[in-house]
Amino acid sequence: MADESILTLSNEWAPQAPARSPRRALLGAGFTLLAVVFIGAVAWFGFSFSEAQGIAGQRRESAHRLELFSSTVQAVIKRLEHVPPTVQLNRDVQVLLTQPSNRARMAATNAYLRQLNAYLGSVAVYVMNDRGIVVASSNDVRPDDSRVGEDVSFRPYFLDALSGRVGRHFAIGIGGDEAGYFVSHPIHDGAHVVGVAAIKISLEPINALWETLGAPGLLTDTNQVVILSSNPGWRYTALAELPIERRVDLQLTRMYNNVRLTRFPIAVKLAVDEESQVVETLLPPGGPPSMRGVHAGTLVLGRAIDGMDWRLMMFSDLRPVRDQALVSATAAALGAGVLVLTAVFFVQRRRIMRQRLAAKAMLERANAELEQSVADRTQDLTDANRRLREEVAERAQAEMTLRATQGELVQAAKMAMLGQIATGITHELTQPLGAIRTLSGNAIEFMRRGQLDEVAGNLRIVARLVDQMGSIIQPLKRFARKSKAASEPADVAHAMSNALFLYHPRLRDEGVEIENHCVPGTAIALCEPNRLEQVLTNLIGNAIDAMAGAPVKRVTLRASTEPVPASGARQVRIEVADTGCGFSDEVRAQFFEAFFTTKPSGNGLGLGLTISRDIVREFRGEIVATGAPGAGALFIVTLPAAEPSTAPAPLVHEEEVLT
Template sequence: MTSPPALLQALPPPDTRPWWRRWVARLRRPNAHVWLTLGLVALGMLLGQRLSENAGMAQLAAVASERLELYTAALEAELARHDYLPNLIAIDDEVQALIAQPDDGALRRRADLKLARITVRAGASASYLVDRQGVVLASSQPSDTGNNPLSAGEQSRLRDALQAQAQHFFAVNEGNGSTEYFMLHLVRKQRQVQAAVVVRLNLAPLEATWIDLGLRSHGEKLLVVDDNEVLIMSSVPEWKYRILGHVTPEVQAALQASGRYPGASLQGMGLNVEGMEKQDALLVAVPAAKGLREGGLLLAQQRVAAPLGVRLVTLSDPAEVWRQAHYATWGGGAFGASVGLMSLYLASRRRALRQVFQAQTALQKAHGDLERLVDHRTRELRTTNEELKRQIAQRLQAETELVQAGKLAVLGQMSAGVSHELNQPLTALRALSANTLRFLEAGRTQTVAENLKAIDSVVERMAAITRQLKSFARKAENAAEPAVLQTAIANVLLLLEHRLRSAQVEVRQDLTLPDGLRVKADANRLEQVLVNLVGNAIDAMDDVSPRRLLISARKDGERVRVQVRDNGRGIDPALLPRLFEPFFTTKPAGQGLGLGLVISSKIVHEFGGTLRAVPPADMPHAEAGGMCFEFDLAWE
């Protein structure tokens, strides 16, 4: 058997750490964070629901209290608008005369008319002059049969008010069941009550306004309660003439026997009236009605209208408050879950930091190696970039030189033709000048004149040829004015006349344009485009016979479409996408630089048009083979 000292030695030593350190140690256990998160979720949901509901109820009560004050003030103001009327009627001479002689029929009729006029002008329902026993002496609504215009219940209320010397009372109209307000003014003589002036106001319009407001706003109901706790006015028609609190059969029988509420059931609503008197706002259960749930809870508040002897009660629907509290409950739960997950994240982060610290040295070494590699690659890229810039600059310079070379090549071809064209006129000039000298020595002046005219014609032809060559060679500038398309085509054919004649090309023109039509283009640059297209067409027809060249132009809406078509060997459809690439050519080596179409496309683009290659398959009524280039320009 183990001895007590040995048993004490086997027990673990007591934990002497502070309590918060012990709690931190427990939180490090695997399942501790799960329970902590669940607890925080429950606490957050509880706090969110309580705080949101309390704040919402306080705000709803404040808003309802303000509205209740407005309703009370509006009711008092509506009834106070006619406070002057009984006093005004009481001081009338005819009314005073009738009070002095109540049995005089003529005075009664005049008093009836006077009451009717005053009542209509004041906007009241009716007015009466009664004696101290409540018998009607004069009325704004006299009856030919002599019947009393007041109902039995109204007469009973009037007698009670006269006995109590009250200034007002509420009564139920037996005809339509509406609540009416009666104002009294006691006429005294030598401190004795002789008669009373009664003014009757119908509260149905005001009550209809409340009912309409209650239908449009389901969140608030308005009630007016008299001294017997009976709802004499209500924005809910089903509740009218019901008792606010609980009612016993004895009380119900006594109220029905009083005659104040004729035809009313006087059922109890079961509201906690004592609680409403003790608290400013109270949640009460109300019976089902239009726009309300059965057994629903409403926030009740009341205000006493002391001058009128009634109380105003509002019932506000807290459904929106509970809805917001429901959202706040879920929000509090989400917040608690966030806090719990944050604690779990911090614990996981602490473990991860230890792992990160262990890998930090290796990462720093890899980072250093990477930086050295990046620096090396950056230097290589910088060097490569500078080399590419230098090559691009060289290529741009080479393209510029090649463009000029291509233009000079075209000029060389044309100059050869021009030289050939000029040789024949020069030979004719030498022959004509020599003949002219001999004819002049012989005195044949008529023949001399004819020779001089022939010389002038030859010189004019030579000047036209050289003038076109000079214009084509000049550097193009922005056009100051539009060019005549027919003139440009004629100048191009004149420049290339030698090549066309040497190649035996049949030239046809199809210019369906008005005479002198101008296009928005520079004349020299337009001629350069046409020279390139016609020259390419002549080269493409080397292997065919006969050779036919068609130059057509027609108006297409607000544009002019120009086509240069040949019947040469054509172009492989696979090469069409590359036609407008720099230095691409289908001509044999040494016969082209591949820049003519590129330059022409750029010039047409600057004119606002587009240069296109149209295959034979896309050309209507075209001959087999050949190629067509077209471009469009705007016309004026």
């Protein structure tokens, strides 16, 4: 003991390398993390503030340009809106409407309209009678665009004017396919409307103004259809899906003639009822040619044109704003970094001064404590031996406690397995009980009708389901006596038919389509038939639950016999595929764990797939699941194949029960 004390003292006063305490290391890591977070926060604030200011400035500038462009569009359109009311002031027009066969009046009216059209610079000016027949036109000398004698009664602007209102509509010409803005006005004879005067205003001056906007833009009409655009590829595309009733109306009025309306190429829903919106992502790089000029991060600004049912929209590129925001964020981060480094310098200088003072005080205490340390060392060794004996006794007691705990864990595991099997039996009895309830209700209705043969058929099915419920309870007894289920040839097609029969009302009510490619006699598995039906019932039920919100609800069932790879044996392959929500790799990894479920609370115990896997493995088979989020799921069950034989036919088909 004396030698050990001397060795301990020598080691205590020997030179040792300074060690960094865990607390100091933790404080240093925390300070570094705090500095990084502070610099990141300052950079993010600088970016956000600069971006917000830049977007606000871009919005103001874009709104100003939209205002100027809108005023220009109004000037182009409205400068000729007063023309149709003045047409009826011409005496020849009034006489022609009352004497449509007077060729002299027709020639005089056409000459007047030609002069008026040439003076105004419009596309055409024409007059229609109260039946919508064009009786005079400024283009009467142009055979391809005369319109004289044509019936335009289906046009909305004619119907508005015939009702006594001023008609204003965009439309594509019937013959020349030239788009224009039509303004119509009723021609009165006293209180009666005897005709309609209309003018077609060219929109080409507006197309020449897109360069002044300084960004891609478009004009939409009341149907949210692009009628004019700086990008020709956007014309006659719809910002929103048109209802079928509206499409029929457009075909009847031939507003867009024979042009086929497609969807607007930007894969983002534009809120055209709002004044503006910021679209963060429109198209990935390398989009279609029709999207040139539109990039990720675009300010979409729109406004209605006063007095018209048109909306002007402008796409302003925000990349310069984002670049400036990045520069501001970098500058803010550099400033924050300088502040952090300054703070680190002063903190480090203060810590060094404290260490120097602490080292001086420690040397003074060391001289005073050296003599006391030698006296205390012997007592420390005695106390250490005593603590060592106490620790040995505590570890012996802990080992005894561990053995007792292990025994309790083994007993708890056994009780958990019994609870799992009992809960699974309760889960599996739910579907046969529901089927018995349905069949009993059908039997009552058949007895009321006097159809005793159908009643007998339903009761036979009830008897079979009761037998099946009895076979479902057998796993608990087999678990108690550690016995295995007996294998026998089972026709997969018959088991599939019985499983589908249990779900027939639900399949019909939820609109689920079944594609059953299982042919009787082609896939004979070596297993217990009732247990095979349990597995298929559970997989089909899970497929139906997974398609609750799917647009297409279809379950595909297949069964085939194939050779086992690298073996001369054969196996039966059963596939159950759905078009539901699918699942991720993380979910698939937990599928076969007990009490794991993706269904809402109260809709399942999470034991169906666990029991199904145990049943399949009991017959030397396997079950796997594949799928992807949003692409549906596929469950594959493989079982040993039996020798082909004639499988028993199902007791009854679905059609017989539901007749």
